[in-house]
Amino acid sequence: MTTTERTAASYFLPSDEPLGLVAPDGTPVPDPALSMPADDVLLRLYRGMVSGRRFDTQATALTKQGRLAVYPSARGQEAGEIGAILALRPQDWLFPTYRDSMAVVARGVDPVEVLTLLRGDWHCGYDPYRANVAPQCTPLATNTLHAVGFAHAARTKGEDTVALVLLGDGATSEGDTHEALNFAAVWKAPVVFLVQNNGYAISVPLEKQTAAPSLAHKGVGYGMPSVLVDGNDAAAVHAVVEQAVARATAGEGPTLIEALTYRIESHTNADDATRYRDRDEVEQWLTRDPVSRLKQYLTDRGLLDDQVQQEIDARAEEEAASLRERMNVDTELDPADLFKHVYAEPTAALKQQAAELAAETTQDQA
């Protein structure tokens, strides 16, 4: 054979059943492959999910008030969004999609800056270098390659940075996902691919997207260890992402994680999911809710009582109120910005167009 010695395929394959630590009813399910996060981490996961869900509801409300042009809700996916983010270290980077506003907020970006895109004021409202979060990515799967390049560069520079990229089940069908998984594996880049398989790509259900036993089964085809995890189990998501980050840091390369979850809302507020799926299915998934599941577990463990819950709720409410208030302030946009960042320095043509636009605006105001 022309190839160097190869690792046995079984090393790369995911488990048949998704890994989990907390059952839907809140009871612990010990898994030899995973260890339960520490109590303080579990509490932070819970807090994060409560805040995240409140943020999500608030954002949806803002679309109704016309303060946001559009919003893709992550309701139901809180365990993936928060579980993954809390497993990152400060120096790590996040490469999110349009669906992951909740994760971006959890990473510490001001929610008003996060919503700049969906409010329609600018394409990305935050500085990616402040919280190490790439702009939310709309062209599906394209961010997977950015994450691989970023991670590889870190390794080249001798920096201990891991890149976590989020993508959906639909995005796994794009050629870019394939190329990213392959480059990452060949380069042993410190990347974690987290596929949030929420069952749908807009209206298209998973069975029209793939015929594979699981999306995590793609990993072996790249020589990449792969994990299938219950995406509604924040403790489990946190544990597997943390493991993957540790592998990456240790120079062992990338990991592919598929988190099985569900999109409770429509694709965005502009979509109407009743056109393509049954209410039954949604109901079914509501019984697997990530937030109440962890709540039950924490309560049973005596880590959560009414008082702590009230504190958590109050804080989430406060954050939402602040967001609402600040989103209700009309922004002043400067059309001159249109020309400033196309190139490092505006070209002669852009300067002229800027001048023409400025003249128009003055005229209009006169």
Place this chain on the structure above:
Amino acid sequence: MTTTERTAASYFLPSDEPLGLVAPDGTPVPDPALSMPADDVLLRLYRGMVSGRRFDTQATALTKQGRLAVYPSARGQEAGEIGAILALRPQDWLFPTYRDSMAVVARGVDPVEVLTLLRGDWHCGYDPYRANVAPQCTPLATNTLHAVGFAHAARTKGEDTVALVLLGDGATSEGDTHEALNFAAVWKAPVVFLVQNNGYAISVPLEKQTAAPSLAHKGVGYGMPSVLVDGNDAAAVHAVVEQAVARATAGEGPTLIEALTYRIESHTNADDATRYRDRDEVEQWLTRDPVSRLKQYLTDRGLLDDQVQQEIDARAEEEAASLRERMNVDTELDPADLFKHVYAEPTAALKQQAAELAAETTQDQA
């Protein structure tokens, strides 16, 4: 879970070691998963490989005489080229690459028409509908999607047609391969993907192309049965392709086959393989030669003697002579053809450009 019931992953995985029927030294190696082709098939395989190799040598010679602009040799890959083609039925379709002239000729296309491309006279010199062969494809991996679409259309129309698409190890890295494998599996399209893993993509060796246990391990990630086969064993290649064609015909969908082989020559006559690989490696592979291996087996079985060998050689020689002769005739090209096939009917602008060119040509001749 949101998915319909899934087939166990093991069903889709290839064997750890490549399947084979005839060892490099010509001894048979029974394999429970494969049955040895019938004697007449074996003889046809042998004939085909001898003719194919002779064609290949002739084409290389034509580049030296300036009769071909460029030629990518398939020397060493005869088992894949011929084994696969002879497993097709007349109604099946072939989607070849630039490397597969030998296969296209074996499929019955006039070699002069095949070489039109490399001679520089036109892009495709044959009518694809005559021998059911798509134009040889240069943009890597793009032909995989054509094959899937073609096969799906056949199924839609209720026709029993299988599409066989050839690609190289390098081409498996392209996004299109991923999309094709996925579409094929989801649609259960009657397609056979035959990856001829010849160890190199121009100068890039397999280990820079993938970190996977094998390329065939990609299949499970699409829910596609996958086969790893000794690509220098024509009997084995024939057997696995025939099985895959049968599966496709039975409505069981696509198969991914990886044939392990080696490119004996440089990438094309314009390339210099000594820049990136050792002569030792080539020598090593010469001991696994597909042609002499089958010759040995047939001789041992008493199916081949000097007389038959002479007949076979003579026929190959004749074909080569005819090709050489016909390629030595200067072709007359009509520049008017440049405008005729851009659209079904030339546009006004094209008509004008054609007239201008005609005027120029007349002027030049005057």
Place this chain on the structure above:
Amino acid sequence: MTATLDTDTTLPLAGALNRALADALEEDERVLIFGEDVGTLGGVFRVTDGLAARFGDARVFDTPLAESGIVGTAIGMAMNGLRPVVEMQFDAFAYPAFEQITSHLAKLRNRTKGNVELPVVIRVPYGGGIGGVEHHCDSSEVYYTHTAGLRVVTPATPDDAYALLRDAIDSPDPVIFLEPKRRYWEKGTVDLQRRSPGLDKAVVRREGSDVTLISYGGALGTTLEAAEAAEEDGYHAEVIDLRSLAPFDLETVSASVRRTGRAVVVHEASRFCGYGAEVAAQLSESCFHYLEAPVLRVGGLDIPYPAPNLEQHHLPSVDRILDAIERLQWDDAAPLDGEK
């Protein structure tokens, strides 16, 4: 079933497209429709609404999420005798299919000296004006018009939406069918008898003698408004709807410009190397001695498509068109001799 017996009906542009697809599916069993969300959902703009239910999911269906896959398999299907009509969900999401479009769809007929015909239609909702976020508003026409072998058409009215789409599906050539999404909801009378001028003809939408305004797709409506407004300033503007961008109907356009002596091209795409450049270049050459002023272009700014709350600064407006008309040297230039 009796759909094609009607003659006229009032429909929004998206509805006219839906009707064209339905009628094509009805009349020609080789036609099939696929893409992302075009089946059960009926498309994010509902252009394929009801078609999967009516024609079954063998003929109207959702694919995996991969644009190169969609176009690449459409090519294979067309090679095998079908007539695929595929949807790219938004303009910028057609870019993953660029190689399949450019290197195969556009070239296979030529590559095979006409043996392989690819009657594929790629529907692309394009352009801005609906408050869409980035990647949902590109005017990508030039990427296609510069590629020999493709036909590129774009309707501006419901009637044309119906006629052009039917003609596109009937065409033996691959057609990039650009749908101006900001006009999807505008209603108009649709002639189901398709007394259309054909796939490659421009039409005069408004007659005038002073200046020729040339536009297409989403910008045509704005151009017509500008023509009305110009009337108040005393300019009788002729308005031409190109409909077909490739090929370009120079004959119709230059006949008009030779009469009026002045021309403005209007489109949403960035001006630099935009489609207007070709129109201006051809007119400057073919009407050189008729032009009283240079052919002016009103286009989008030379910037990435802006965020929704800034898009009005990017898009051609009535004012900008009027301003261009004003700049057509009405006073200073003595008429050129009418020689030639």
Place this chain on the structure above:
Amino acid sequence: MTATLDTDTTLPLAGALNRALADALEEDERVLIFGEDVGTLGGVFRVTDGLAARFGDARVFDTPLAESGIVGTAIGMAMNGLRPVVEMQFDAFAYPAFEQITSHLAKLRNRTKGNVELPVVIRVPYGGGIGGVEHHCDSSEVYYTHTAGLRVVTPATPDDAYALLRDAIDSPDPVIFLEPKRRYWEKGTVDLQRRSPGLDKAVVRREGSDVTLISYGGALGTTLEAAEAAEEDGYHAEVIDLRSLAPFDLETVSASVRRTGRAVVVHEASRFCGYGAEVAAQLSESCFHYLEAPVLRVGGLDIPYPAPNLEQHHLPSVDRILDAIERLQWDDAAPLDGEK
């Protein structure tokens, strides 16, 4: 090591590019080079010859075979402070990367209001004239020049190959660097001090008073030949090498055309919606009252790039350029009044 101490040297264009890459790698440790076959082999045109051996395979390396992957990871690397210089093996093989180039490389700076800078150079051997088979000869410049946010440059001489590539690598903006492969082997003196006019300036390659010939890349040599030939017919042709296609140096070009009153644009790409359209449109507007004749375009035919044995009919030839000069209405047009 002491490479940069030299001043002048004679090199073929490909060698000048190789030298530019070596010097950039030497001077800036953030620079890295990757793509298909650029490592051990040194590129199919040997432009990266010897670099992997000299700088190690952490800085110069082969990637898996996937162009979107190459550009997409380059974007990520640039976000993380590196300066990738990547190669697309041939023009048409850059198309799989079109989405990454158009939707990200061109837009990320703007998207983030300048927070993210992408100093990525994409080297693309482009154009015909070397007897290459299909997909190896496309002149794809307009796909990029129409995309705001990209710089697009193309050298025509070894000296410029060196200077432009160094400037491109130093640029904070993404640059599409188009290499006219038919000129790879032409030799010239290279100024290693880079007294270059800068990344976005056109230069006059030959002075003349009667007509301005405007060209770039592979067609410049042909245009200069034509200018020599025209001299024999009594026309003093000025020849401008654009070098930078985006942005377009209107100032230099229109200054010349205002002097000569006549202009011909020459390029290999198909004429329809080709780069010449933009040049013609801008000149027709900015030099309207100076033009004695329409701006003419000599371009490739509006067809897919032909097979090697027919390419001579497609490519701009000296004769076609001379013919265009002849058609510039030398007799019939009375000079226009010089009013402005």
